[in-house]
Amino acid sequence: MDAQMLHGLWAPESQEQHAQACEYLQKLRESNEGWKLCAATLSSGGIMLDEKVKFVCLQVIEHYVRYGYVNASSEEQTMVRQHLSHWMTALCTCSEPEKVYILNKTAQILALVFVVDYPSRWPSFITDLLSVLQMGPQAVNLYLRILLAIDAEVVDREVMHTQAETDRNAVIKDAMREQCVLDLTNSWYDVLVKYEKTNPELVCQCHDIIGAYISWIDISLIANDRFVYKLVDHLKQPLLREAAADCIHEIITKGMDPLTKTQLIESFVTVLDQAGVLKPVDDDDSDFLVKLARLINGIGAQLILSWQKLDKNEHEKRELVRLAVENKVTLLLTFLASEYDDISAAVFDFARDYIQLIKQTGIITSVEHGLLENMLFVLITKTKYDESYNFEQMGEEEAMFDEYRKKLKVVFDNLAALVPELVLKVSKEYIITTLNRWQASSYEDVEAAVSLLYSLGEALPASHGNHFSLPAAPSNISDQHSNISELKTSTMQEMMRLLVTSGVSRHTHPAVSLQFFECVARYEKFFACEPDYIPSILAAFLDVRGMRNKNPRVRSRTSYLFSRIVRCLKNHIVKYTEDILNQLTDLLELAPAENGQILLLRNDDQLYLYEAAAMLIVFGTSEVSRKEMLMRNLLSPVFTKVNYLAERLRLEQDRNMQVYYAKGICHATSVTARTSKAFSNQNSMSACGCVQLYLDALQLFINCLNVGIERELIGSGVRQLMHRLVVCLDGESLMPLLPPASQALLHTPSPVVLMEYLPLINQIITKFQKEINNFLHSIFVPLVSAICSVLSEAIEENDEEEKRLRKLLQRNYYLFLTTIISNNLFDVLLSLEASILQQVLMSIVQGAVEFPDPVAQKNCFIILRRLTEAWCINGSEPPGFIEFIYTQVVPACFLAPLKTTFDLNDAQTILAFHESVTCLQTIYKKRGEELTTYLQSDYLPKMDISQDLIQSYCQAIKEDAKFFRNYSKIFFQSARA
Structure with missing residues (x-):
C-alpha cells in the first residue's frame, strides 16, 4: 500500500495531490484487495505506523466488514479474524497507550464482525475476547470499548434497526445470556476490584458497560451483595462516584415487576443511606451532586411508575409503594433546594410525578400537605435571581437560568392545580409581606414577589374566565367551588391593589420594573373592574418608570405593553386621550431628532405607540372633525419629517447616508400604516373623516419613491401602507392612486420587487x-x-x-x-391579443408540467380547470381553445404525474395530483365522449398502454371524483414503475 500517497488527504501540497489521495482511498475501499493491503500494512507496521495511516487502514477495513464480509468466503473470513487478532494483540501489548480514535475504530470493526459471526460462525468470540484481559490495562481498555461498540450495534434503543436486524439482535442476546453473560459479569467485577485504586478511568468505563448491559441481562447478576457494595463504595471515591451514580441509575431503571423494582430500590436506598452517601451536606462537588440528584430523581420516578403499574385493587401493595415514595420526598426537597440550579433541575421529574401521584389518589394526607407546602417554599426561593445575573449583558449563564426558571414554573403550575388554596395562601403571605417592605428588601425578593403574582394568573384557574370582579357585584355563592373562586378573586384584587399603591413601580432595578409592567398588562381586567387606578398606571408607563426608563429593555418592553393596555382598556382610557398624546410627543418623534438628541425608543417600539395613539383617537367620543384633527396632528409631524428626508435624499451623494434617509422614509411609512390598524368596521376610516388624510399620505410616499434613489427600500414601505389601505378604504377612494403607485413600485422590476408586488x-x-x-x-x-x-x-x-x-x-x-x-x-x-393569450396559456401548462413546485403545479391545474369550466362551451369558446385543451391540457394531466420530480408520497404533491385529475374529469364533463374517443384512439395508444388498461381508464373517468382519484393514483404508480 502506498502510505505516502495517503498523506495527501490531510496535508496536501496542492489540490491535485488531495484529489489523487481521495481517489486512491476510494480505490482501496472498492477493491477486494484494498482491505487486505491495509490489514497487511497494520500487521507489518503495527503500532509504529503513522497514526493517520493507521486510521485510514482501519476505515478501509471497516468498509469491507460493513458491506462485504457477510458474503465473504470462509478463507477470507478466517483471514479477517487473523488480522484482527494480530492487531488486537499489538494494541494490547504496546508500551504506550494508543490514541482513543484508533481504539474506538478498532472496537467498531470488531463489533461489526461480531454481529455477523456470533453465535453461528464464531461462537467463541466472547471467550476469545475475555482471554485478552490478562494482557494488562490496555487490553482491558480495548475490551471495554469493544463491549460498548457491541451495545451500540445490538442494544442501543436510539439506533434505528430494520426488522431483520432486530431479529438478528434478539438471537445474539439470547445466545449471550445462555453462553457468556455470567463470564462477562465476573470480568466486570474483576475490573472494578483490580483497578479501583490504580486506574479509575477503566473502572468508570466498566460502570458504563454495566449500565448499558443491565437492560437485557438477568438483574440478579448485578443486583447482589458483591456488586452493590462495590458500587456504593465507589460512590464515596471522588474519581469513581459520578460513573458509579450513573451505573446505579441504569440498574434501578431496568424494566421489571413493580414490587420487585420497589424492593430493589429500597435495598439500594438502605445501603446508600447507611454509607452516608445520601447526606451530601458538606459536599461541594457540583458535578457529582448533579449525578446524585439524577439518581434520586430516578429512584422517585421509578417508584411512582411502579405504583401506577399496580392494579388499583391491590390496595396494600399500592400503599406500600406510596409510603416508599413519601419517604423519599425529603431527599427530593433537599436536592430541589440546592443552590446549584443544575442540581435542582435534575429532580424536576420526581417533583412533577409526585404531585401527579397525589392528584391521582384524590386524597392528601397531613404529611403530604406538609411536604407540598415545603416544596412550595422551595419553589418560591429558587425562582429568585442570583446576584451574579448580569442584566446589562446577558450571556449563556443567564439564558440557562431563564430556561431553569421556566421549568420551575411548570412544577409550580402543577402544584397550584393540586392545592390551589395552599398556593394562594402562601403566595399571598409572601407577596404582601414583600411589597409592604419593598424598599428594605433586596431586588431579588421584590422581583420574585411580583413574578409570583404574575404566575398565579396562569397557575390558578380563574372564576368565569376572570380573576377580578366589580366591587359592588352581588354574590350568590352557594357551593364550595364557588367559595374558592370568590376567595381567589378577592385575594387577587387585594394583591393587585397593593401592587399598584405600594410604590414598587418606582423600584430602580430593571428586573423589578419589567415584572411590574408585565403584571399590570397581564391583569388588565383588574383595571376594568377598578378604573380609579388607571391614571396612576398610565403615569407609570409614560414617565421614567416606563417608556422613559434609563434601561433600554424596559423602554422597549413597556412601549409594547402600553399598546396592549390601551387596546384592552380603550373604553376607560379614551377620556385621557389628549393628555396622553401631549405626553407622547417626544416619544413619537422620528429619527433624526430635531434637537439632535438620541431618541428613547427604537423604530419597532414607536410602531406600538403610534398604534396606541391612533386607537385612543379613533375609539374616542369626539366629533368626527375632532378625530380627524387629532389624527392629522398625530401624523403631520411624520409627513413633515418625510418631506425633509426626501429632500435630503434627493441631494445626498454618499451611499450610506442615502440608505439612512431611505430607512427613515420607510419607517415613516410603517408608522403611518400602523396607525390604520386602529380603524375597524364600527370605527372605519371613512366614519372618522380620515380618508383624505391617508390618501394624501400615500401620494406623499409615492412621491418619495419617485425620487429614484433606494427604490426597493422605500417601495417596501409603500407596499406595506397600500396593504393596509386596501383593508381600510373602498375602491372608489383608492382606485385613482393605484396606477401611479404601481408605476412607481414597478419602475425597476427586479425579482424582489415583482415578487413582493x-x-x-x-x-x-x-x-x-x-x-x-x-x-x-x-x-x-x-x-x-x-x-x-x-x-x-x-x-x-x-x-x-x-x-x-x-x-x-x-x-x-x-x-x-x-x-x-x-x-x-x-x-x-x-x-x-391572441398571441399574448397563447403565451400566457402555454406558461400555465409549462408550470403544471415542468416547474417542480407542487404548490405552483396545483395552482396551474386549478387555472386550467376553471378555464375549462368557463370557456369549454360549444359555440362560444375562444378561438383555438378546444384545440388547446386536446394538444396541451390533456397531455399536461398525464405528463406531470409521470415526472420523476412528482412525488406521490408528498402531501403538497398529492393536492396538485388531485387538481390534475379533477381538471381531466372536468374536461370529460364538458366534452363527453369526445374526450374518451380521443384518449382511446389517439393519445393513450401513443403511451404504449394496453388496450384493456385504456378501456379501464376511460371507464374510470366516468365514475365519481373520489373513485377516479384513487384509480388515477394506482394508474400512474403502475405507469411510472
Missing part, C-alpha cells in the same frame, strides 16, 4: 374584484412581460439566493393568475 395586487383583486377591471386590463400585459423578462434572464449556476427568488416569483405569478380566475375576471384574459 404580486401579493399586493392579489389582495386588491380579491377585495375590489370588478371595480379593478380597468386597472387590471392596463397593468396585466406590462406586469406579465416584466415577470417573463426577469425569469428569462441568465443566472449564475452557484447563485442559490437568486434561484430561490426566481422560484418564489414564478410561484407568485401562478398565484396571481389563480386569483384573477378565482374572482371570475376572465375578460382580462379574453381581451388579450
Whole structure:
C-alpha cells in the first residue's frame, strides 16, 4: 500500500495531490484487495505506523466488514479474524497507550464482525475476547470499548434497526445470556476490584458497560451483595462516584415487576443511606451532586411508575409503594433546594410525578400537605435571581437560568392545580409581606414577589374566565367551588391593589420594573373592574418608570405593553386621550431628532405607540372633525419629517447616508400604516373623516419613491401602507392612486420587487374584484412581460439566493393568475391579443408540467380547470381553445404525474395530483365522449398502454371524483414503475 500517497488527504501540497489521495482511498475501499493491503500494512507496521495511516487502514477495513464480509468466503473470513487478532494483540501489548480514535475504530470493526459471526460462525468470540484481559490495562481498555461498540450495534434503543436486524439482535442476546453473560459479569467485577485504586478511568468505563448491559441481562447478576457494595463504595471515591451514580441509575431503571423494582430500590436506598452517601451536606462537588440528584430523581420516578403499574385493587401493595415514595420526598426537597440550579433541575421529574401521584389518589394526607407546602417554599426561593445575573449583558449563564426558571414554573403550575388554596395562601403571605417592605428588601425578593403574582394568573384557574370582579357585584355563592373562586378573586384584587399603591413601580432595578409592567398588562381586567387606578398606571408607563426608563429593555418592553393596555382598556382610557398624546410627543418623534438628541425608543417600539395613539383617537367620543384633527396632528409631524428626508435624499451623494434617509422614509411609512390598524368596521376610516388624510399620505410616499434613489427600500414601505389601505378604504377612494403607485413600485422590476408586488395586487383583486377591471386590463400585459423578462434572464449556476427568488416569483405569478380566475375576471384574459393569450396559456401548462413546485403545479391545474369550466362551451369558446385543451391540457394531466420530480408520497404533491385529475374529469364533463374517443384512439395508444388498461381508464373517468382519484393514483404508480 502506498502510505505516502495517503498523506495527501490531510496535508496536501496542492489540490491535485488531495484529489489523487481521495481517489486512491476510494480505490482501496472498492477493491477486494484494498482491505487486505491495509490489514497487511497494520500487521507489518503495527503500532509504529503513522497514526493517520493507521486510521485510514482501519476505515478501509471497516468498509469491507460493513458491506462485504457477510458474503465473504470462509478463507477470507478466517483471514479477517487473523488480522484482527494480530492487531488486537499489538494494541494490547504496546508500551504506550494508543490514541482513543484508533481504539474506538478498532472496537467498531470488531463489533461489526461480531454481529455477523456470533453465535453461528464464531461462537467463541466472547471467550476469545475475555482471554485478552490478562494482557494488562490496555487490553482491558480495548475490551471495554469493544463491549460498548457491541451495545451500540445490538442494544442501543436510539439506533434505528430494520426488522431483520432486530431479529438478528434478539438471537445474539439470547445466545449471550445462555453462553457468556455470567463470564462477562465476573470480568466486570474483576475490573472494578483490580483497578479501583490504580486506574479509575477503566473502572468508570466498566460502570458504563454495566449500565448499558443491565437492560437485557438477568438483574440478579448485578443486583447482589458483591456488586452493590462495590458500587456504593465507589460512590464515596471522588474519581469513581459520578460513573458509579450513573451505573446505579441504569440498574434501578431496568424494566421489571413493580414490587420487585420497589424492593430493589429500597435495598439500594438502605445501603446508600447507611454509607452516608445520601447526606451530601458538606459536599461541594457540583458535578457529582448533579449525578446524585439524577439518581434520586430516578429512584422517585421509578417508584411512582411502579405504583401506577399496580392494579388499583391491590390496595396494600399500592400503599406500600406510596409510603416508599413519601419517604423519599425529603431527599427530593433537599436536592430541589440546592443552590446549584443544575442540581435542582435534575429532580424536576420526581417533583412533577409526585404531585401527579397525589392528584391521582384524590386524597392528601397531613404529611403530604406538609411536604407540598415545603416544596412550595422551595419553589418560591429558587425562582429568585442570583446576584451574579448580569442584566446589562446577558450571556449563556443567564439564558440557562431563564430556561431553569421556566421549568420551575411548570412544577409550580402543577402544584397550584393540586392545592390551589395552599398556593394562594402562601403566595399571598409572601407577596404582601414583600411589597409592604419593598424598599428594605433586596431586588431579588421584590422581583420574585411580583413574578409570583404574575404566575398565579396562569397557575390558578380563574372564576368565569376572570380573576377580578366589580366591587359592588352581588354574590350568590352557594357551593364550595364557588367559595374558592370568590376567595381567589378577592385575594387577587387585594394583591393587585397593593401592587399598584405600594410604590414598587418606582423600584430602580430593571428586573423589578419589567415584572411590574408585565403584571399590570397581564391583569388588565383588574383595571376594568377598578378604573380609579388607571391614571396612576398610565403615569407609570409614560414617565421614567416606563417608556422613559434609563434601561433600554424596559423602554422597549413597556412601549409594547402600553399598546396592549390601551387596546384592552380603550373604553376607560379614551377620556385621557389628549393628555396622553401631549405626553407622547417626544416619544413619537422620528429619527433624526430635531434637537439632535438620541431618541428613547427604537423604530419597532414607536410602531406600538403610534398604534396606541391612533386607537385612543379613533375609539374616542369626539366629533368626527375632532378625530380627524387629532389624527392629522398625530401624523403631520411624520409627513413633515418625510418631506425633509426626501429632500435630503434627493441631494445626498454618499451611499450610506442615502440608505439612512431611505430607512427613515420607510419607517415613516410603517408608522403611518400602523396607525390604520386602529380603524375597524364600527370605527372605519371613512366614519372618522380620515380618508383624505391617508390618501394624501400615500401620494406623499409615492412621491418619495419617485425620487429614484433606494427604490426597493422605500417601495417596501409603500407596499406595506397600500396593504393596509386596501383593508381600510373602498375602491372608489383608492382606485385613482393605484396606477401611479404601481408605476412607481414597478419602475425597476427586479425579482424582489415583482415578487413582493404580486401579493399586493392579489389582495386588491380579491377585495375590489370588478371595480379593478380597468386597472387590471392596463397593468396585466406590462406586469406579465416584466415577470417573463426577469425569469428569462441568465443566472449564475452557484447563485442559490437568486434561484430561490426566481422560484418564489414564478410561484407568485401562478398565484396571481389563480386569483384573477378565482374572482371570475376572465375578460382580462379574453381581451388579450391572441398571441399574448397563447403565451400566457402555454406558461400555465409549462408550470403544471415542468416547474417542480407542487404548490405552483396545483395552482396551474386549478387555472386550467376553471378555464375549462368557463370557456369549454360549444359555440362560444375562444378561438383555438378546444384545440388547446386536446394538444396541451390533456397531455399536461398525464405528463406531470409521470415526472420523476412528482412525488406521490408528498402531501403538497398529492393536492396538485388531485387538481390534475379533477381538471381531466372536468374536461370529460364538458366534452363527453369526445374526450374518451380521443384518449382511446389517439393519445393513450401513443403511451404504449394496453388496450384493456385504456378501456379501464376511460371507464374510470366516468365514475365519481373520489373513485377516479384513487384509480388515477394506482394508474400512474403502475405507469411510472
